[in-house]
Amino acid sequence: MLNxxxxxxxxxxxxxxxxxxxxxxxxxxxxYLGALFNLLIYSFYYLEExxxxxxREFTLSTYAQLFxxxxxxxxxxxxxxxxxxxxxxALIAFPLSYYTAKFASPRMKTWLVxxxxxxxxxxxxxxxxxxxxxxxxxxxxxxFINLLHLDGVLSWLLSFESIGGSSLALxxxxxxxxxxxxxxxxxxxxxxxxxxxxxxxxLEASGDLGAKPLQTFRTVILPLAFPGVxxxxxxxxSLTLGDFIAPIALGNSKFFIGMAVYSYQGTAGNIPxxxxxxxxxxxxxxxxxxxxxxLGAFDAL
Amino acid sequence: MSNSPTPAxxxxxxxxxxxxxxxxxxxxxxxxxxxxxSMLGPSGSGKTTCLRMIAGFDRPTSGQIFLYGQDVSSLPxxxxxxxxxxxxxxxxxxxxxADNIAYGLMVKKVNKSERMRRADEMLELVRLTGFGKRxxxxxxxGQRQRVALARALVNHPKVLLLDEPLGALDLKLRxxxxxxxxxxxxxxxxxxxFVTHDQEEALTMSDRIAVFNxxxxxxxxxxxxxYERPASPFVAGFVGTSNLIGGxxxxxxxxxxxxxxxxxxxxxxxxxxxxxxxxxxSLDGAVRDxxxxxxxxxxxxxxxxxxxxxxxxxxxxTTSMDVLSVKGxxxxxxxxxxxxxxxxx
Numbered sequence: 340m341l342n343x344x345x346x347x348x349x350x351x352x353x354x355x356x357x358x359x360x361x362x363x364x365x366x367x368x369x370x371y372l373g374a375l376f377n378l379l380i381y382s383f384y385y386l387e388e389x390x391x392x393x394x395r396e397f398t399l400s401t402y403a404q405l406f407x408x409x410x411x412x413x414x415x416x417x418x419x420x421x422x423x424x425x426x427x428x429a430l431i432a433f434p435l436s437y438y439t440a441k442f443a444s445p446r447m448k449t450w451l452v453x454x455x456x457x458x459x460x461x462x463x464x465x466x467x468x469x470x471x472x473x474x475x476x477x478x479x480x481x482x483f484i485n486l487l488h489l490d491g492v493l494s495w496l497l498s499f500e501s502i503g504g505s506s507l508a509l510x511x512x513x514x515x516x517x518x519x520x521x522x523x524x525x526x527x528x529x530x531x532x533x534x535x536x537x538x539x540x541x542l543e544a545s546g547d548l549g550a551k552p553l554q555t556f557r558t559v560i561l562p563l564a565f566p567g568v569x570x571x572x573x574x575x576x577s578l579t580l581g582d583f584i585a586p587i588a589l590g591n592s593k594f595f596i597g598m599a600v601y602s603y604q605g606t607a608g609n610i611p612x613x614x615x616x617x618x619x620x621x622x623x624x625x626x627x628x629x630x631x632x633x634l635g636a637f638d639a640l
Numbered sequence: 641m642s643n644s645p646t647p648a649x650x651x652x653x654x655x656x657x658x659x660x661x662x663x664x665x666x667x668x669x670x671x672x673x674x675x676x677x678s679m680l681g682p683s684g685s686g687k688t689t690c691l692r693m694i695a696g697f698d699r700p701t702s703g704q705i706f707l708y709g710q711d712v713s714s715l716p717x718x719x720x721x722x723x724x725x726x727x728x729x730x731x732x733x734x735x736x737x738a739d740n741i742a743y744g745l746m747v748k749k750v751n752k753s754e755r756m757r758r759a760d761e762m763l764e765l766v767r768l769t770g771f772g773k774r775x776x777x778x779x780x781x782g783q784r785q786r787v788a789l790a791r792a793l794v795n796h797p798k799v800l801l802l803d804e805p806l807g808a809l810d811l812k813l814r815x816x817x818x819x820x821x822x823x824x825x826x827x828x829x830x831x832x833x834f835v836t837h838d839q840e841e842a843l844t845m846s847d848r849i850a851v852f853n854x855x856x857x858x859x860x861x862x863x864x865x866x867y868e869r870p871a872s873p874f875v876a877g878f879v880g881t882s883n884l885i886g887g888x889x890x891x892x893x894x895x896x897x898x899x900x901x902x903x904x905x906x907x908x909x910x911x912x913x914x915x916x917x918x919x920x921x922s923l924d925g926a927v928r929d930x931x932x933x934x935x936x937x938x939x940x941x942x943x944x945x946x947x948x949x950x951x952x953x954x955x956x957x958t959t960s961m962d963v964l965s966v967k968g969x970x971x972x973x974x975x976x977x978x979x980x981x982x983x984x985x
Contacts, residue, residue: 540730543697546717547724548744550793558747562734 350601355378382614393610405619410599414619417596420511421579424518425572430525431519432571437560440534441542442443456525463521467588470517474508481507508589516591518579525578526571533567534560569631576627580620594618648673648831649694652667654703656689663689665855666703670808671799671833674707676825678834681852682878690852691801691835695724708798718747722803723792728808729784731776738763738772744795762790765824769872773871782813793828800825807840807955810863818844834841839879843867851875867903873983876901879952884905885982889945893921899983904952906979910972913985921980923973925949930967939964949973 348355385398393395404410439451458466473480484493497510503512537560545555583597596619604613651669655662664686669678672781676849678704679687692698693705696717704713710740712720723744731740739746741762742755750758756772763769776784792800802821806814822845825832836842843863851858851874859871870876873884873947886899894900916922939951939959951973955963 341926388899538730540728541732543695543717543730544724544726544791545743545747547695547697547722548747548791549718550743551718554747558743559732602652619906 369452378614378617380605381611383542384611384620386609386611391608398427401615404612405615409615413594413596414623416511416533416593417580417620418623419593420515420518423515424522424579425526425575427515428520428523428575429524429530429568429572432526432530433564433568436530436564436567438538440531441539452531455524458521459524464588466521467517467585470513470520471508471589474506474516476506476508478508487508493579511593514586514589517585518582521585522575522578525574528534529570529574530564530567533570534563537563568635573624573628576635577620577624645673646792647671647706648708648836649691649833650677650706650709652704652706652880654690654693654700654705656686656693656698657701658861660692662855664700666857667857669850669857669860672848673871674831675847676822676832676845678836678849680839680842680849680879682837684912685852686707686855687835687837687852688803688851691724691803691833694799694833695718695722695801700836721795722799722801722918723795723797725785725788725792725802725805727805729805730775731784731787731791732918735775736772737768737774737776737779739774739944740776740787741791741794743791748795752858758794759790759802762794765793765827766790779898781809785817787823793830794823796828797830799831799833804836805834806836807903843879846929849898853878853880867918869981869982872900873899876981876983883947883949885945885947885949887945889923889947891942893923894977894980901977901981901983902949902975902979904938906975907939907949907951908974909951909953910974912970912972914972914974919977920974920975923949925973927966927968930964932963934962936976939966941971943973972975 348358381393382401383397383399384393384395385401387390387394405414435451435455439448439455443451448491472478475481481490481493484490493507497505497507498511502511502515504513507513507516541559541563544554545559546552552560583595583601586593586595586598587601596616600613600616603609603616647670649669649671651667653948654664654667654669656664663684664685667686667690669690679690681687689698693700694707696712696715696719700713704711707711707720707722730827732743735743738756738759740760742750745755745758759772760769762774766789768786768790770782771779771783771787775785779787785808788805806817806821809817818841819833821832834842834845846863847867848862848916850860855985859866859875862868865874866879870879870882876882876884880899881904883904884899884901885893887897890900891897910922912924923943923945925941927939928942928948929940932955934955936952936954939953940948941951
């Protein structure tokens with residue numbers, strides 16, 4: 340019976356393909372794209388201020404609200420945060436990945452990869468709250484900074500309006516530290532993969548032909564690992580852009596896109612504005628991906 | 641030796657240990673200026689480690705390596721006037737062929753037009769004119785191999801190292817490249833050090849060969865010396881095929897029970913009644929197996945002392961029917977005393 344089914348499908352490759360791709364395609368189109376499309380439609384409705392009801396009429400007024408200074412501020416703050424987190428993660432991840440991929444012994448490599456992925460096994464929420472304790476006014480980080488007599492530097496940094504706050508935990512600096520920590524594995528793993536695909540003989544050939552280590556890094560390693568950096572940056576950038584749990588948990592008073600969406604659709608019940616707000620990160624990500632493609636990041640994938 | 645020119649490469653008691661493994665064990669070696677020198681040996685014999693130490697990818701545990709008289713043992717690869725053709729070619733996948741070839745000039749800050757001019761020159765040398773704009777992935781194995789050669793030659797190194805560069809090519813292409821490599825070497829006049837495990841390759845191309853075994857050099861000599869006068873049972877068995885004879889039989893034939901080697905093609909197959917001519921020795925046996933190979937036939941003869949000897953005869957007059965009928969017959973083997981080669985041990 341099974342044999343006959345196999346033979347039947349073997350002679351009908353198109354049917355076999357349809358059976359394989361059908362279910363995931365249906366899921367993708369109906370659930371995933373359907374939900375996105377629904378969101379897009381809602382963003383063109385508006386909330387009647389007086390009754391608090393959603394009016395199902397086409398309007399661009401919800402989008403106009405996005406361009407109010409308060410909302411523009413949110414977009415700007417979130418994008419800058421996402422970019423800063425991405426750059427910091429790339430700077431931390433690259434040397435670590437490079438060591439793991441090219442120098443660590445097989446045994447060491449296993450341990451490093453486990454160490455990199457272990458945080459992903461525990462709950463994201465727990466890790467954010469753990470950081471809240473670390474960053475708190477009486478927390479271990481402040482204690483350590485005091486120990487190094489750098490508390491003056493810290494309070495100087497916190498005195499800045501845009502990045503400061505009453506304590507590390509409540510400031511954008513604190514949030515930045517948490518984001519960098521939380522998304523780091525998503526940057527390390529793609530860079531590690533791309534570096535592992537660079538044969539050691541290429542590095543030897545470069546040195547053999549007269550390139551000093553820094554030249555080899557610039558002309559061989561970086562270009563070949565660049566797709567990995569871009570892949571990692573897509574993760575860190577988009578994850579920071581949409582996150583609302585970390586800012587809420589840390590209790591930051593400054594709004595980020597994810598938080599804004601959360602509060603508009605929740606307490607305010609303004610689903611059209613929340614939907615329009617969501618379109619923001621989507622547009623930003625599309626622009627980001629287009630730039631990445633322009634840079635040739637997908638050529639080597 | 642005193643008035644001979646400085647050797648291109650000299651190893652002075654060079655050892656390289658990996659933990660307890662003696663990959664290279666107290667090797668002394670001289671490679672002459674301008675020669676095509678092969679390092680031949682089975683895998684794990686230390687030949688590639690020696691090459692990597694000349695290139696600078698690896699450092700000796702002890703001993704020194706001299707490049708034209710200069711001690712380079714502790715210099716990094718980019719400070720040695722030596723270039724390498726890698727086994728897997730190691731072409732940069734993100735650069736086109738011309739940029740690959742000009743890489744060595746680029747890192748030395750040679751200007752772009754000069755770089756491209758010399759890359760074109762090199763492309764012409766390896767007969768790939770017009771391929772400069774292609775990516776390595778668009779080339780065949782043989783073409784990549786030429787690009788790797790051109791890239792390594794563009795800096796005019798004092799010594800060119802080749803790490804089994806023909807290993808990945810098919811037989812026809814390999815034989816063609818052997819001839820071409822040799823002619824390029826003669827044209828550019830650079831010392832070539834060629835690592836291979838293929839004895840035929842080493843015999844075809846080299847001026848001299850060093851045979852490696854277990855981290856030591858068993859013998860250094862010209863192809864003819866290595867083939868005709870192997871210095872040890874290992875060399876006799878590794879380079880070509882040899883019959884090794886020792887003990888009682890050796891004593892009867894040579895007057896000494898020391899082991900000697902005799903090449904299969906030096907042995908003549910005769911019938912049991914024929915008598916040896918002057919200077920020949922003879923040994924009786926029975927043909928146990930016959931393999932007809934077209935150009936020649938290989939016989940396995942079990943001789944009186946219980947020793948199996950391989951004999952190769954060209955099929956000058958015989959046909960496959962003739963040679964196959966010999967199987968099982970009693971024969972008498974003859975060979976000239978001059979071809980008896982004592983191998984020690």
